[in-house]
Amino acid sequence: MYIIEQLPVPIDRAELDILLKAEPATIGHFTTRGIPNPEIKAHLQNVRVVGTAVTVRMPGTDGGILHYAMGCARPGDFLVVDRCGERVTAALGGAMAYAARQAGIAGIIVDGCVTDLGELRQHGVPVWSRGASAITTRILGADGEFCTPIQCGGVVVHPGDAVVADENGIVFLRPGQVLELAQRAIDFQENEKHTLARLAKGEKFPDVVGSRPMIDAAIRQDC
Numbered sequence: 001m002y003i004i005e006q007l008p009v010p011i012d013r014a015e016l017d018i019l020l021k022a023e024p025a026t027i028g029h030f031t032t033r034g035i036p037n038p039e040i041k042a043h044l045q046n047v048r049v050v051g052t053a054v055t056v057r058m059p060g061t062d063g064g065i066l067h068y069a070m071g072c073a074r075p076g077d078f079l080v081v082d083r084c085g086e087r088v089t090a091a092l093g094g095a096m097a098y099a100a101r102q103a104g105i106a107g108i109i110v111d112g113c114v115t116d117l118g119e120l121r122q123h124g125v126p127v128w129s130r131g132a133s134a135i136t137t138r139i140l141g142a143d144g145e146f147c148t149p150i151q152c153g154g155v156v157v158h159p160g161d162a163v164v165a166d167e168n169g170i171v172f173l174r175p176g177q178v179l180e181l182a183q184r185a186i187d188f189q190e191n192e193k194h195t196l197a198r199l200a201k202g203e204k205f206p207d208v209v210g211s212r213p214m215i216d217a218a219i220r221q222d223c
Helices: 013-019 064-072 094-103 117-123 175-200 205-209 211-222
Strands: 002-004 049-057 077-082 107-111 127-129 144-146 150-152 155-157 162-166 169-173
Touching: 002 064, 013 049, 013 162, 013 175, 049 064, 049 150, 064 077, 064 094, 064 144, 077 150, 077 162, 094 117, 107 150, 107 162, 162 175, 169 175, 175 205, 205 211
Parallel strands: 002 144, 049 077, 077 107, 107 127
Antiparallel strands: 049 144, 049 162, 150 155, 162 169
């Protein structure tokens, strides 16, 4: 059975532009929620992208629901695919990556496998997955869901969530979290420049970040 819901309201472009400046690994200083299993890895390097989550639940070997999603997704949408634990069959390959590029899709996250890695890189669509497989899906007309809450790497993802992802990882944010967490991350990144400047002058890392006095105090307590 197929379940088809409406596309979500897109995240405001101005908010996404701010989020793009925030590194996922910096956001990870402030929250562990919304960060999927790190086994889901980027296939493009030195790329950070943001977008609005458009979710796909794709069990088994029926690829039809992802084809449907490709036909509905808007420029700037971020396809997030729940493979329901399937770890053998590739959800997409080169032709679908080309279709995604033509549609202006920001990126694709698959909690499972993909194929045609060379073509994915050639077409330039940022893709994250658990790995590659030579086994591919079929068009079976069996089942799937579009724009319903899904699981991705152990995280619940809602259609309309904000996504920021790069080679270090992925963060899913509820719409109301975007500006607060993005700004905290950006401020942290700016402060890190001061840390680097002090290190360049010869200071030691534990003195700059304050870990040495904490450890010294703990050692004195243990004595």
